[in-house]
Amino acid sequence: MLIRPEELSVREMYGHLVAMITPRPIAWVATTSPAGVVNLAPFSFFNGVAAQPASLCFSAVNNRDGSPKDTIRNIEATGQFVVNMVPAALAEVMNQTSFEYAPDESEVTAVGLETLASLQVRPPRVAASPIQLECQLIQVVKVGSGPAAGNLVVGQILLAHVADEVLDENGKIDPARVDTIGRMGAADYCWTRERFALPRPTGPSA
Numbered sequence: 001m002l003i004r005p006e007e008l009s010v011r012e013m014y015g016h017l018v019a020m021i022t023p024r025p026i027a028w029v030a031t032t033s034p035a036g037v038v039n040l041a042p043f044s045f046f047n048g049v050a051a052q053p054a055s056l057c058f059s060a061v062n063n064r065d066g067s068p069k070d071t072i073r074n075i076e077a078t079g080q081f082v083v084n085m086v087p088a089a090l091a092e093v094m095n096q097t098s099f100e101y102a103p104d105e106s107e108v109t110a111v112g113l114e115t116l117a118s119l120q121v122r123p124p125r126v127a128a129s130p131i132q133l134e135c136q137l138i139q140v141v142k143v144g145s146g147p148a149a150g151n152l153v154v155g156q157i158l159l160a161h162v163a164d165e166v167l168d169e170n171g172k173i174d175p176a177r178v179d180t181i182g183r184m185g186a187a188d189y190c191w192t193r194e195r196f197a198l199p200r201p202t203g204p205s206a
């Protein structure tokens, strides 16, 4: 099968895209509006960018009417956000926060999530998330315009909070204890409970 994006509707292409690029990690992004309303939403177009500076990126596509999502409006207005990682235990409540609440309504209050104050940015952290990353905006890269166009947020990690419970005996982050979930196509998710190690090659294969 050949997929030619220009022959498909936005909806069809989106369906293919999320089925082709799998599994995707999930950034559960907290922002604060200039008026102080806390916004929380998941984004699976998400990954790391660099270690120097420690940085990450995620993309929020525009709403159907072409307007940017609340997360983007808040980040563009304040330059700050917090990325919370999502363990399996938080899957359902994370999903609830993807409902389109009005800009003046906080997802955090609507779903009854406990938050903690951040140390270096205004948006709070999700208390139950084992890894919370306080971030400062570096750049929003606009990809296209109108409905479903991308807003790629690149941010610097100012401070990472890692729960002691997810550390192993050597103080390293133990993926089994973090228990993150990944996003697949359609409404599907995956576990990260089965893993295998593959050391990097030390030379070209024979």
Ligand SMILES: Cc1cc2nc3c(=O)[nH]c(=O)nc-3n(C[C@H](O)[C@H](O)[C@H](O)COP(=O)(O)O)c2cc1C
Pocket: 026, 039, 040, 041, 042, 043, 044, 045, 046, 059, 060, 061, 062, 069, 070, 071, 072, 094, 095, 097, 098, 099, 100, 101, 183
């Ligand atoms: C697991 C999951 C992953 C999602 N990933 C994205 C994404 O990468 N980009 C995007 O624009 N929307 C994504 N969404 C949808 C947003 O979370 C949803 O549009 C949300 O209402 C945006 O909130 P906001 O308008 O408060 O910013 C995802 C939803 C779920 C449940």
